[in-house]
Each structure stands twice: as structure tokens, then as C-alpha cells.
Amino acid sequence: MVARTAFVSICSNNYLAQAEVFFASARTHHPEATLVLGLADRTDPGLRYPDGVEVLPAEALGIADFDGFAFGYDVTEFNTAIKPFLMLRLLERGHRNVVYFDPDIEIFRRLDDLLDLLAGGASFVVTPHFCAPPTEAAPRREQHVMQTGVYNLGFLAVAQAAETEPVLRWWARMLRHGCFNEQDRGLFVDQKYMDLLPGLAEHAHVLRDTGFNVAYWNLDRRAVTTAPEGGWCVDGRPLGFFHFSGFVPERPGEVSKYTPEPRATGALADLLGGHAARRRAAAARLGSAASPYAYGTFRSGIAIPDMVRHMFRDKHLTWSGDPFAGYERYSRLPHPACRTGASGEIVTNLMHHRHSRDPALRFAFHLDNPFEVTAYARFFARMAAAAGIDDSLWRAAA
Known part of the structure; x- marks a missing residue:
């Protein structure tokens, strides 16, 4: 029997430690969901993949001219380009809800309020980078978001609905030849296209709860505190999930390698320290270093610049x-x-x-x-x- 909900992520073999922590948190809070890893790489028999997680390699997604598709993209572009193809495959399998998270996200509670939005008629759920105007101290300002996308697609939830498949197929068509990190051309991988989502999908929902998709780019406007009963709150509400974008476990006092601010103190420092420990433990469990990226070299072994x-x-x-x-x-x-x-x-x-x-x-x-x-x-x-x-x-x- 197909589970109603699939929680999915995408990564290459070098990101398995992050994926291990993400899937452990998903399993803890949503044991009823199917867990799927879209592997933007080839499977390596010498590596351990997260337990209880279906690994679906990109080459198994039915993408036309797959070799040309993989060759044209660098590793970041390729990881993001396969997203709509993976989501379509899982909807076709019969899952009613498909919820995507980047592998550097960790879930901290059940997300029933999110699933209720999908059950209540939302076809897509996205989170904006900003839910309030950024302050002068914000590490990412308005111009950056206008270049890279209004919504952060480290998270995207979709439901079986009449308008869902046409939009996903349009998105897949755009990413077939256009998933470029070329901001001077108005393109930023998969993300910038979805600025058009509210116009394309009548029932798309913009989720403004500040406890979702907390990350370095919005911490100037979000207060992380310790909950009285344990766990974490953001702006007085339970933390749903934190996006550890650019986080380096060996430097747990820094929120992200992409910016020196904000420095982690108080409850935020404790949150980051716990995640760092889980990441290091996951890396130790996984053992040997990842093999080279499968689509990073010619057959001769020469790196593809x-x-x-x-x-x-x-x-x-x-x-x-x-x-x-x-x-x-x-x-x-x-x-x-x-x-x-x-x-x-x-x-x-x-x-x-x-x-x-x-x-x-x-x-x-x-x-x-x-x-x-x-x-x-x-x-x-x-x-x-x-x-x-x-x-x-x-x-x-x-």
C-alpha cells in the first residue's frame, strides 16, 4: 500500500551525512511517511545510504537524453534540476502528498499543520525568504532575493490536485535545458522560475509561519528561544524545521559559511551545537569519504570544467x-x-x-x-x- 505522504530529499554522494540527519528527523516525527532520496549521482556500493530510505538515482527518473542532461549542468545545477522529475514520479506512484526538503534541513516537530494545508486544498506550499522587510543587519537583502528567487525552494510541498501536474511538467520542461546559476541572465537554478507560481497555480499557498524554513537569511527577523517543555521556539511558536544552509559542523559558532552574521549565541548556539554533533556522528557512521561525483569527469577521467x-x-x-x-x-x-x-x-x-x-x-x-x-x-x-x-x-x- 502506498503511503499518503512521501518526504523526499535530493543530494549527491558527498552530502550523505546531511541527508542522514534529515531523514532521521523525518522518521522521528513522521514515521508513517515514505522516505525517498533522489540521488543526483550514481549509487556507490562502497557507501552506506540512510537506513529505511528508498534511494532513487537520477538516471532512473526517465529524463530524456539523460547523458546530455547530466553533462550540461554542474553538481549544484544538476541536484536542483531533477526536483520536478522526482516529484512527478512519486505523485505518479500514488502518494497524495510529496514534501521536498533540502538535505541540510532538520525537522524538529510533527508538521501536521503543513499537511493540513495540503488536505485542505493547497496544491503547492512554499515559504518566502522574507516574511517581513529585512533589517539593515540582514545578510541577504532585497536585491539578492530578487536575483535568486522570492521563495526558498529548499522546501516545497505538493498535493495531488488538478493544477499540480501541469505546473510540475512546465517546471520540468524549464529545467530540462534551463537550470542555470546565471543570475546576470535572471536565472538561478530551479528557484527563480517559481516566482511565477502564484500566477500559475490558483491554490498555491505561501506559508508565512516564521517557524518554517528558518535560516541565516531571515534570522535578523526571527527570535530562536528554548521552549519551556524542551525543544525550540521561533517568535514564540514551535520550530518546525531549520535550514542549515552553509553550516559547517566544525565551526558551530557560525550560522553559515556564506555570511559572518549573525553570530550564534544563547538558544541559537545550542540549536546549532546539537545539529553539529548529529552531523559529525552521521559522518562517522557513514565511514569512508564519498567517491568522486559521477558526472564530474569525462570517461577519460579528466575533470569537466x-x-x-x-x-x-x-x-x-x-x-x-x-x-x-x-x-x-x-x-x-x-x-x-x-x-x-x-x-x-x-x-x-x-x-x-x-x-x-x-x-x-x-x-x-x-x-x-x-x-x-x-x-x-x-x-x-x-x-x-x-x-x-x-x-x-x-x-x-x-
């Missing part, structure tokens, strides 16, 4: 064959439209694409001039060396 991924997704919505095997060679082929440098330098496809993407480079180096081709080739060699890009990806074979 972001520059190559950007060229692939800008130029090749489709690719014949396996890009993990064949795109390495394409990157270093001479670009047909470029002159040879004054000293015999060749502009390869990767070099040309990097040049075409950057207005400053186009202004500085004119590739129809052999002397400027030589200057650009020297510049690119220094840049590639500093970025750790393997020579075989850009230097044409002699």
Missing part, C-alpha cells in the same frame, strides 16, 4: 552519442571561423566559445587579426592554467 558545460548547453541542445565520451575531442578541435595566430596558434572550439561569451574578450581580442589571435591564445593559456583546466580540452593537437 564549467567552461565546457557552458559551451555544450549554449551550442548543443542535442548531441549524437555520449558527451562524456565524445565532447572532450570536440572542445579541442580548431574553430573553422578563426585565423591562425602569427606564431601558428590555433583557436579551438572551447577558446572561441569563451571569447564569444565575454564582451570584454571580444573587445580586447579580434580573432580575425593573427597578432591578436596570438595574444588571445597566450591569455587563454594563463587563464586555463589558473582554473586547472586540462590542456587536452583546449590545446589543438600538433
Whole structure:
């Protein structure tokens, strides 16, 4: 029998300690729910995965041209891109509610009030980054949120409803080729698209309870205290879940590596210290370090730099064959439209694409001039060396 509710998360193998703590908290407070980990990686028989949790690898989600999909994204983009595909798969399985949490979240009580919203007709439930105007001390201000998204999609709940599937399928279609962390283009992975959610889904609910999705970006407006009966409160209400985004267990006095403020004191320090201890214990239980990210290298073992991924997704919505095997060679082929440098330098496809993407480079180096081709080739060699890009990806074979 399919459980009414599925609690799900997504991570790669390097985030299993965070996922272990999340799923332990979900199991404690919602033992009736099915627990599912969407693995944005390949399963590794040498690793331990959280007990009692179904592991569903991304390659099992039925995503068209999966190799091209995985190749075009870095690890963060890929983790977020599979979210709607996973949620659709679980709704198709028959779960009435699918509740997604980032793996760096911990649940601190039953979330029946959230599930009641879904039972009462909400098709989607989201939490905004801000439930009140941020103060001058806020580590994230209005402009940042307008660039990255009104709602924090470290949490998203959906219910079986007439409008749910069409919106999820639209979102999946957007993320198939557009889950980019390119804020200068108005894109921030999966999150920015869902600014449109209230217009697309009549029954979407914006949850403004400050005890949900507490994180470094809203702590300037939320007071964490100890509850008289034990546990934690936020603004006098029981803490639902805390989002430990950027938290480093070895530095429990810091709320997040992304900002020095606020410093953890009082009840907040105790909350962070407890989570740090559970994270360290989970890492110890899991044992050996994670294997390298499965989609981080070519079949040859050479690391895939972001520059190559950007060229692939800008130029090749489709690719014949396996890009993990064949795109390495394409990157270093001479670009047909470029002159040879004054000293015999060749502009390869990767070099040309990097040049075409950057207005400053186009202004500085004119590739129809052999002397400027030589200057650009020297510049690119220094840049590639500093970025750790393997020579075989850009230097044409002699």
C-alpha cells in the first residue's frame, strides 16, 4: 500500500551525512511517511545510504537524453534540476502528498499543520525568504532575493490536485535545458522560475509561519528561544524545521559559511551545537569519504570544467552519442571561423566559445587579426592554467 505522504530529499554522494540527519528527523516525527532520496549521482556500493530510505538515482527518473542532461549542468545545477522529475514520479506512484526538503534541513516537530494545508486544498506550499522587510543587519537583502528567487525552494510541498501536474511538467520542461546559476541572465537554478507560481497555480499557498524554513537569511527577523517543555521556539511558536544552509559542523559558532552574521549565541548556539554533533556522528557512521561525483569527469577521467558545460548547453541542445565520451575531442578541435595566430596558434572550439561569451574578450581580442589571435591564445593559456583546466580540452593537437 502506498503511503499518503512521501518526504523526499535530493543530494549527491558527498552530502550523505546531511541527508542522514534529515531523514532521521523525518522518521522521528513522521514515521508513517515514505522516505525517498533522489540521488543526483550514481549509487556507490562502497557507501552506506540512510537506513529505511528508498534511494532513487537520477538516471532512473526517465529524463530524456539523460547523458546530455547530466553533462550540461554542474553538481549544484544538476541536484536542483531533477526536483520536478522526482516529484512527478512519486505523485505518479500514488502518494497524495510529496514534501521536498533540502538535505541540510532538520525537522524538529510533527508538521501536521503543513499537511493540513495540503488536505485542505493547497496544491503547492512554499515559504518566502522574507516574511517581513529585512533589517539593515540582514545578510541577504532585497536585491539578492530578487536575483535568486522570492521563495526558498529548499522546501516545497505538493498535493495531488488538478493544477499540480501541469505546473510540475512546465517546471520540468524549464529545467530540462534551463537550470542555470546565471543570475546576470535572471536565472538561478530551479528557484527563480517559481516566482511565477502564484500566477500559475490558483491554490498555491505561501506559508508565512516564521517557524518554517528558518535560516541565516531571515534570522535578523526571527527570535530562536528554548521552549519551556524542551525543544525550540521561533517568535514564540514551535520550530518546525531549520535550514542549515552553509553550516559547517566544525565551526558551530557560525550560522553559515556564506555570511559572518549573525553570530550564534544563547538558544541559537545550542540549536546549532546539537545539529553539529548529529552531523559529525552521521559522518562517522557513514565511514569512508564519498567517491568522486559521477558526472564530474569525462570517461577519460579528466575533470569537466564549467567552461565546457557552458559551451555544450549554449551550442548543443542535442548531441549524437555520449558527451562524456565524445565532447572532450570536440572542445579541442580548431574553430573553422578563426585565423591562425602569427606564431601558428590555433583557436579551438572551447577558446572561441569563451571569447564569444565575454564582451570584454571580444573587445580586447579580434580573432580575425593573427597578432591578436596570438595574444588571445597566450591569455587563454594563463587563464586555463589558473582554473586547472586540462590542456587536452583546449590545446589543438600538433
